[in-house]
Amino acid sequence: MKDTQTFDLFGDAVETPDAQPSSASAPVSAHLALSDTSELLALCERWVARGWLRDLDRALVRFLATEAPDAPALLLLAAALASHQLGRGHVCLDLNATLNAPDFALSLPPEGDDLSDPPPLPSEVLATLTLKEWQAALHHPLLVSDGPGNTPLVVVNAHSGLGAKQQASIGTRLYLRRYWQYEQTLHQQIATRLEATADEAHRDLLPQALNVLFEDRVFENHVLENHVLENHVLENHVLENSVFENASTLNWQKTACALAARSRFGIITGGPGTGKTTTVVRLLALLQTLQLAHSPSQPLRIRLAAPTGKAAARLNESIAGQVDSLPIAQLETLLSEHSSSVPNEIAIPTEVTTLHRLLGARPDTRHFRYNAANPLALDVLVIDEASMVDIEMMAAVLRALPANAQCVLLGDKDQLASVEAGSVLGDLCRRAEAAHYTPATAQWLASATGQPLPDAYIDAQGQPLDQAITMLRVSHRFDEYSGIGQLAQAINQPSHAQSDREKQQAVDAVLRHGYPDLHHLTLSEDAALDKLVIHGSADKFLNGGEGRTNHNNEPIAPPTGYRHYLKTLNAQRPRGESFEDNPAAFDTWAFKVLSAYSHFQLLCALRKGPWGVEGLNLRIAKTLRGEKLLYGSDVTLEKGWYEGRPVLVTQNDYGLKLMNGDIGITLAVPDPRSRSGTPGKTLLRVAFPTSDPEKPIRWVLPSRLHAVETVFAMTVHKSQGSEFLHTALLLPPTINPILTRELVYTGITRARDWLTLVEAKRGVLNEAVTREVMRVSGM
Numbered sequence: 001m002k003d004t005q006t007f008d009l010f011g012d013a014v015e016t017p018d019a020q021p022s023s024a025s026a027p028v029s030a031h032l033a034l035s036d037t038s039e040l041l042a043l044c045e046r047w048v049a050r051g052w053l054r055d056l057d058r059a060l061v062r063f064l065a066t067e068a069p070d071a072p073a074l075l076l077l078a079a080a081l082a083s084h085q086l087g088r089g090h091v092c093l094d095l096n097a098t099l100n101a102p103d104f105a106l107s108l109p110p111e112g113d114d115l116s117d118p119p120p121l122p123s124e125v126l127a128t129l130t131l132k133e134w135q136a137a138l139h140h141p142l143l144v145s146d147g148p149g150n151t152p153l154v155v156v157n158a159h160s161g162l163g164a165k166q167q168a169s170i171g172t173r174l175y176l177r178r179y180w181q182y183e184q185t186l187h188q189q190i191a192t193r194l195e196a197t198a199d200e201a202h203r204d205l206l207p208q209a210l211n212v213l214f215e216d217r218v219f220e221n222h223v224l225e226n227h228v229l230e231n232h233v234l235e236n237h238v239l240e241n242s243v244f245e246n247a248s249t250l251n252w253q254k255t256a257c258a259l260a261a262r263s264r265f266g267i268i269t270g271g272p273g274t275g276k277t278t279t280v281v282r283l284l285a286l287l288q289t290l291q292l293a294h295s296p297s298q299p300l301r302i303r304l305a306a307p308t309g310k311a312a313a314r315l316n317e318s319i320a321g322q323v324d325s326l327p328i329a330q331l332e333t334l335l336s337e338h339s340s341s342v343p344n345e346i347a348i349p350t351e352v353t354t355l356h357r358l359l360g361a362r363p364d365t366r367h368f369r370y371n372a373a374n375p376l377a378l379d380v381l382v383i384d385e386a387s388m389v390d391i392e393m394m395a396a397v398l399r400a401l402p403a404n405a406q407c408v409l410l411g412d413k414d415q416l417a418s419v420e421a422g423s424v425l426g427d428l429c430r431r432a433e434a435a436h437y438t439p440a441t442a443q444w445l446a447s448a449t450g451q452p453l454p455d456a457y458i459d460a461q462g463q464p465l466d467q468a469i470t471m472l473r474v475s476h477r478f479d480e481y482s483g484i485g486q487l488a489q490a491i492n493q494p495s496h497a498q499s500d501r502e503k504q505q506a507v508d509a510v511l512r513h514g515y516p517d518l519h520h521l522t523l524s525e526d527a528a529l530d531k532l533v534i535h536g537s538a539d540k541f542l543n544g545g546e547g548r549t550n551h552n553n554e555p556i557a558p559p560t561g562y563r564h565y566l567k568t569l570n571a572q573r574p575r576g577e578s579f580e581d582n583p584a585a586f587d588t589w590a591f592k593v594l595s596a597y598s599h600f601q602l603l604c605a606l607r608k609g610p611w612g613v614e615g616l617n618l619r620i621a622k623t624l625r626g627e628k629l630l631y632g633s634d635v636t637l638e639k640g641w642y643e644g645r646p647v648l649v650t651q652n653d654y655g656l657k658l659m660n661g662d663i664g665i666t667l668a669v670p671d672p673r674s675r676s677g678t679p680g681k682t683l684l685r686v687a688f689p690t691s692d693p694e695k696p697i698r699w700v701l702p703s704r705l706h707a708v709e710t711v712f713a714m715t716v717h718k719s720q721g722s723e724f725l726h727t728a729l730l731l732p733p734t735i736n737p738i739l740t741r742e743l744v745y746t747g748i749t750r751a752r753d754w755l756t757l758v759e760a761k762r763g764v765l766n767e768a769v770t771r772e773v774m775r776v777s778g779m
């Protein structure tokens with residue numbers, strides 16, 4: 001089930017039935033708001049009052065009506081809806097799709113609006129309208145153009161899109177100019193970068209350097225050998241479902257490195273643990289080696305960035321580990337054989353910044369310090385978690401990149417798209433599964449990597465963008481004996497590959513299989529949820545969660561709940577110390593508490609109601625109080641500060657050096673105004689982790705934190721870019737538009753070692769996994 005029509009990579013409309021008035025059977029007279037501006041404004045007013053339309057959308061309509069009093073009401077209506085789509089992640093309004101399913105164009109409450117005197121639904125208003133009439137109303141040179149110009153709106157007919165294949169298909173998209181411009185920037189920037197292949201000098205070194213970097217081929221097969229460790233599931237295992245299918249011979253990581261090194265624009269996509277970070281670190285070593293062979297004293301200036309502070313911190317950690325394992329000495333030997341002068345050391349940066357910082361975000365403006373006129377001083381930019389980057393930010397980054405710089409995007413194309421408009425990575429990677437490498441690329445790859453490409457991935461019609469994308473297909477974190485990996489794979493099957501029923505059966509089969517890292521809980525009583533959040537319900541996992549090891553043969557600690565960090569908080573508290581005299585003792589304590597917190601996180605889909613963040617936070621706080629793990633009145637637990645309160649930062653605060661997505665824990669430290677160590681006299685401070693080993697904790701007074709929320713429950717949207725050892729994903733009892741395949745996939749892949757999938761009512765998961773988010777764009 002899809003909620004809107006969409007377009008393919010080249011701007012062609014995906015075939016949809018001709019627009020039909022939605023109530024074609026009965027003769028209906030046209031709604032007045034289609035022809036009368038004051039009726040339309042009144043209608044918008046009523047929609048805004050119900051929360052179906054935003055104030056912002058109505059303001060745009062008013063502005064346009066004032067600027068052009070002769071503008072047809074139908075045009076103004078289209079503008080209101082186009083503006084509204086931005087708040088829902090779409091870059092533009094697709095007129096055809098809107099006529100096919102008008103009620104998707106507004107934010108209608110999922111379970112209906114039971115207030116009296118509801119305003120007319122879009123399906124009633126648009127019932128008589130045809131696509132032709134609507135298109136005709138858009139002919140207004142002051143307000144709408146079909147491309148460059150100053151009009152506030154831009155209309156694009158799909159058959160005028162790049163590389164149109166189906167002239168007959170009609171699709172009309174209406175953009176607010178700014179968003180049309182972002183899309184143009186992306187098209188142009190990416191196309192230009194794809195034309196310019198990277199410097200060919202010293203490319204003869206490429207195959208040799210790749211061989212050095214991927215010499216440890218055992219790597220690829222290594223995970224298989226470890227399966228004996230989990231031999232309790234070996235016997236039952238259905239090998240046909242294996243994630244290792246087809247993946248055994250081709251080293252996709254090596255392929256990714258080669259392709260990304262060849263082009264000024266590259267994408268490496270893959271699910272969790274497929275080695276995106278591992279690959280990019282090798283890519284950087286490769287690029288640096290090639291550069292130093294060419295210019296021994298001029299190493300590449302490499303920058304690493306991620307969309308959120310949390311994602312940046314995570315990449316920072318994993319990159320640092322990976323850089324240490326690079327075969328730098330062998331690369332330097334190779335380099336010395338190729339270079340007449342002594343080259344610089346092969347240095348790979350490990351510091352990761354946020355995109356906002358990289359571009360020099362300035363308060364109160366959407367303009368950045370670095371832009372086309374003042375480009376970034378770098379040669380290579382790697383952007384991790386690129387699925388979270390919206391179209392506006394992606395356009396800003398590409399504009400600020402020097403023409404010769406190389407840009408590499410990393411991310412999981414199947415994850416939820418950015419909160420803001422656009423699904424850039426998903427759009428760009430729509431053909432990644434089948435690769436579509438041309439015979440020329442295949443030949444080049446074979447000589448660069450020494451691996452012949454299977455025919456299934458070769459396509460003489462492959463497009464330039466296809467040649468710059470590699471999809472990593474082997475999970476090194478979740479092997480075929482991992483329920484988390486199997487569930488992610490079953491959920492992620494594209495809808496064209498199987499029917500809804502088949503997908504549901506595949507998901508059910510994984511849930512019933514009895515994997516050691518997966519527990520499926522249907523709530524029949526409240527106590528089960530309480531037990532989960534307190535203890536993690538380890539007893540529900542095979543062998544109580546004991547005895548598992550990871551792919552490095554290290555023991556995996558059994559799953560926990562929130563009791564774990566609260567116990568750490570009490571057990572590790574520095575006693576008899578003063579906060580001022582011995583800050584290190586408090587830093588160590590806070591660090592341990594924060595690490596313990598990262599062992600468990602409850603995720604949910606909604607914000608409001610008993611199954612949303614708001615209801616769950618209070619409920620969990622009270623449950624933990626009942627266990628004497630937290631203290632405070634109902635009012636304090638709901639609205640105040642108390643020791644143990646975990647908080648999530650919801651907006652960047654450059655003054656406090658806190659980023660959207662950071663998690664801190666409230667701790668009671670001795671009050672400096674009382675005598676050192678006097679028991680009972682304490683102050684609350686919130687401890688946040690930093691990336692500075694000298695000063696691992698930032699202590700902040702609660703009164704200084706304005707954009708935080710309790711995070712016993714976190715929405716899946718907010719959890720992007722994070723991972724937790726034990727993740728519990730809670731689905732509400734009724735289906736809701738927000739519950740989609742992408743949401744469930746993103747939620748379950750936040751789990752590193754353990755996943756508890758909680759259904760408030762059996763069946764919601766089955767429905768959710770067959771619903772896909774489709775974002776409208778012209779990408």
Ligand SMILES: Nc1ncnc2c1ncn2[C@@H]1O[C@H](COP(=O)(O)OP(=O)(O)OP(=O)(O)O)[C@@H](O)[C@H]1O
Pocket residue numbers: 218219220221222223253270271272273274275276277278279318476477
């Ligand atoms: N070829 C390989 N053989 C064996 N282990 C590997 C291989 N590639 C990566 N790994 C290991 O798998 C784990 C995940 O790798 P990595 O962090 O690079 O994946 P990722 O795709 O970046 O993960 P994430 O989902 O966290 O973004 C790491 O422990 C890494 O060392």
